[in-house]
Amino acid sequence: MALQTSHEAYDLLAIVGGDGSIPGVASGLYERKKLGKMPLPLWIVPLGIANVLARELKIPRRLKKILTIFSQKPDHVRFVRHFSKAKRGKSFFFKWQVRVLDAETVANVSYRLKKSLGGIAYLIALLKLLKAPLPLVHIHLKHKNISENFQASCAIFSRGSLYGGPFCIAKNQHPSSKETHLILFQASGKIAFSLSVLGAFLPFPFLKKELFLKKIEPETECHFLGHSAVQADGDLKGKLPALLTCAPFPLTFLH
Template identity: 30%
Template sequence: MVDALGARGLSAAAQATTGAGDATRLARQAALEGAELIVACGGDGTVNEVLQGLVGTTACLGVWPGGTANVLARELGLPRRLEAIADVLAAGHTRRVSIGRAGDRYFILMAGIGLDAAVVRGVSPTLKRFLGEGAYWLAALRQLAAWPPPRFLVEVEGRVEPATLAVLANAAAYGGGLRFTPQARMDDDLLDICLLDSTDRLRLIRWVLAAFRGAHLALPGVTCLRARRARAHGAGAPWVQVDGELAGRLPMDFECLPAAVSVLAPR
């Protein structure tokens, strides 16, 4: 990639990560030293780490998809080939997008509470390397076997709604081809919130199948809201994930931060 960018007139340097938190530290350091563009090479988890270091700086985020699901890359319409990605980065077309905050961690795609966070927690890193997105579906089957999931409460603008799964989205795309929030937009100032409330396995399966088409929104037990802020809490302290990475447990506050980051994307 460094050579490909150099051939297009851009000066670049590569920095490798060796552990959790490295991408955040390296991105923050480069941004504070005046780098105009920070390119995250990896999956959505790597992009999320880089995002933590860029918020509050003037550096722009670029994405070179190389992970399991690459949900953000699909949302932005990015190509996969190195030369085509280099063309996008060199073209310099930026989009100013909102991000979300869950507790003290930022997200660019979504935060998930309850069942989907439990799936993220249960994914085997070894199976993820070999099966890709299939590892998440295996983890989901294990969660179904461990039924029922804990119920929690989500507070949104004076309303209190029960749920066993919640998605608070900044973008329409979700992993595995699911579209829990098909109308979510990265350039508005609201989170799209989808709440599923049931301990019935068959109803959950029906919801998930419908969510591939975005047709779950009108089904019984599904609540859809849009809000700038939300708070979730519940007995048993269910897990929370952001962009496919664990972010802690409830209680937690969630917020949309409008026009917080610039990203490079195709025109």
């Protein structure tokens, strides 16, 4: 639908839904740019569960308040471009690519429990996964002539500061920033990993010993190697390997 706007006269594109709806619209707008058309400004009506992007841009949940957004200053948000080497496909996501444990949790969550218990269903799936050995993901970063290699039990590639709703995982990061944050959970043991998860959200230094945060420049190629599940904006997106880069230009959101 977003791509079809290149053939008709529209001034604004409204997205009514959650975080998973926004990347699909973004992909269409980037395709629109290939046809020589400038992407339309986007207006979000948040109806999802977490609504992370809406929280980042401080978009209210009440429709009456949302209607006042037209008079506010627009913000320019740059998405993440994702290449799947396995499927030879390309798609765009807004805030993060999550590797390994979090993605495996989404892959194993019970739809029946999710429908009845909401977010608690994810916690149940996570506890079941912690019974098995923690998998590892290998990350290769390439920026100009500099290369770096990392490995972690879990990795989050984040365009914003929030995660899973109201939880801050990358302090001072904003969707309009040029840089992206890579958050690595480097603990291999289950107890240490659990402490790192708490450390990602709580301001206690002793919980952050195995937590590594790195700023990623826009031109950096981020290669994620392995065979683990991949999650993006709350939806399961297949398995590794994958390559992440910053999208070529930002999109405009009214907020």
